[in-house]
Amino acid sequence: MKIALVQYSPAWEDKEENKKKILSLVRDIHGVELIIFPEMTLTGFTMKSDEMSETIQGDSFNFFASIAKEKSANILAGIIERRKNCTYNTIIHIKPDGNLCKLYRKVHPFSYSGENENFNAGSKPAYTKIKTWKIGLTICYDLRFPELYRKYGKKKAHLIVNIANWPDTRIEHWRTLLKARAIENQCYIAGVNRVGKDPKLNYVGFSSVFDPMGKEIIAVENEEKVIKVDLDKNYVNEVRTKFPFLDDIKLI
Numbered sequence: 001m002k003i004a005l006v007q008y009s010p011a012w013e014d015k016e017e018n019k020k021k022i023l024s025l026v027r028d029i030h031g032v033e034l035i036i037f038p039e040m041t042l043t044g045f046t047m048k049s050d051e052m053s054e055t056i057q058g059d060s061f062n063f064f065a066s067i068a069k070e071k072s073a074n075i076l077a078g079i080i081e082r083r084k085n086c087t088y089n090t091i092i093h094i095k096p097d098g099n100l101c102k103l104y105r106k107v108h109p110f111s112y113s114g115e116n117e118n119f120n121a122g123s124k125p126a127y128t129k130i131k132t133w134k135i136g137l138t139i140c141y142d143l144r145f146p147e148l149y150r151k152y153g154k155k156k157a158h159l160i161v162n163i164a165n166w167p168d169t170r171i172e173h174w175r176t177l178l179k180a181r182a183i184e185n186q187c188y189i190a191g192v193n194r195v196g197k198d199p200k201l202n203y204v205g206f207s208s209v210f211d212p213m214g215k216e217i218i219a220v221e222n223e224e225k226v227i228k229v230d231l232d233k234n235y236v237n238e239v240r241t242k243f244p245f246l247d248d249i250k251l252i
Contacts, residue, residue, distance in 0.1 A: 001133055001159075003034040004073075005227040007207040007220055009196025013052065015042040019063055025226055029071055032228065033130060037064075037077040038163050038194040039140050040089065045165035045198060046080075049118040053082035056092070056103065065098035072096045074130050078139065078163050081105070086120040091137050091163060093128045102128035104137035108145055115141075125151045133158050133233060140164035143177045143191075146184060150252050153185030158236045160185065164193045167201040175206055175219070182210035186240050188231050195222055212239040 008025055011017040019042065029035060039045065042060055043052050054060055060079045068075045073096055081090040081103070088105040095101045105122025109115040125148060126137045136152030136159070143162050152160050160181065166174045174193065182189040188211055195205040208219040209229045220227050240246060 001034065001130065001231045001233070002032040003036065003190065003209075003229050003231060004029050004032045005190060005192045005207045005209070005229070006035060006037045007192065007195060007205045007227060008038070008224045009203075010038070010042065010044045010194060012044050012198050013046050013048065015052075015060065018042045022067075025224070026067060026071065029073070029226055029228075032071070032073055034074045034076065035067070035071065036161060036163065036190060036192045037075070038192050039078040039165045040080060041078045041163075043080065044194070045113075045201075047114060047118045049080055049087040053080045053087045056081055056083065056090075056100065061092060061094070061100070064092065065094050068094045068096055069098040074101075076137070076161055076163065080119075087118070088122060089115070089119050089139055090122075091126075091139060091161075093135075093137070102126055102137070104139070106139040106142060107148060108141045110141040127152070127155060127157065136160040138162045140166060143174070143181065146181065147252065149181045149185055150249070153187065153246055154249055154252055156240070156246065157185070157187055158233050159188045159190060159231065162189070162191045164191060165198075165203065166193050168204045169201075171204055171206055175208065178208055179210050179214050179216065182212060183214040186212045186243065186246060187236055188212060190229075195224060212236050
C-alpha cells in the first residue's frame with residue numbers, strides 16, 4: 001500500500017489559511033491509497049474546543065472529503081468534533097468516495113496541557129480497513145499507553161497510525177515510542193507530526209514509519225513535506241509467522 005504523510009506547519013487556529021496550505025501541499029500527490037495529516041489538522045493543538053469544534057460532517061469533513069474524492073485516496077485527518085454536549089479530539093477516516101468510514105476519539109487527553117479539561121475522552125479503540133489492511137487509530141499522547149496498542153496487536157492490525165502535535169522538547173520520546181510500538185505489535189507504525197511553532201511550543205516533525213521489526217523506513221525532521229512510503233502487508237504476515245510472539249499474549 002502506498003501512503004503519504006503530510007508534515008506541515010499549521011497557521012494557529014486559522015482553518016481557512018490551513019486549507020490553502022494543505023491544498024498546495026497535496027497538489028502533486030497521485031497514486032497513493034492513504035493520505036495522513038497531523039492531529040487537529042486545521043487548527044494546531046488549541047484548547048478552544050467550544051469555539052473550534054464542528055459536527056462530524058461539518059466544514060472540515062467536507063474539505064477533507066473533497067481531497068479524498070479528487071485524489072481517489074483514503075484520508076486520515078484530525079478534527080475537533082462536537083457531539084451533543086461533548087467535544088472530542090478525533091481522527092476521521094474518509095473513503096475515496098468522500099464518505100465517512102470510521103472515527104476514533106482520543107482515549108487519553110493530555111492532562112499535562114489541560115486537554116482533559118477542554119476535551120472529553122474517547123472510550124474505546126477504533127479499527128478501520130483499507131481493502132485487506134487492518135488499521136488501528138491513535139492520537140499523540142496515546143503513544144505513551146502501550147495497552148491501547150496491544151489491543152490492536154491482539155487483533156493483528158497490519159498498520160497503526162498516530163497523528164500528533166508532539167513538541168521538540170520530548171521528540172526522542174516520540175521516536176523511541178513509535179519504534180517500540182512497532183516491535184511490540186509486529187506491524188507498521190506511521191507517526192505523522194507537525195512542524196513549526198504555536199504560541200507555546202516548537203515542533204520539529206520527525207514524521208516516521210517503522211516496519212514490523214522496528215526498522216525505521218523513513219523519518220523527516222523539521223521540513224514541510226509530503227512523505228511517500230510503500231508498505232508490504234506480506235512482510236507483516238511473514239514476521240508474525242516466523243516470530244509468533246503475539247500468540248503468547250496472556251493478559252489482554
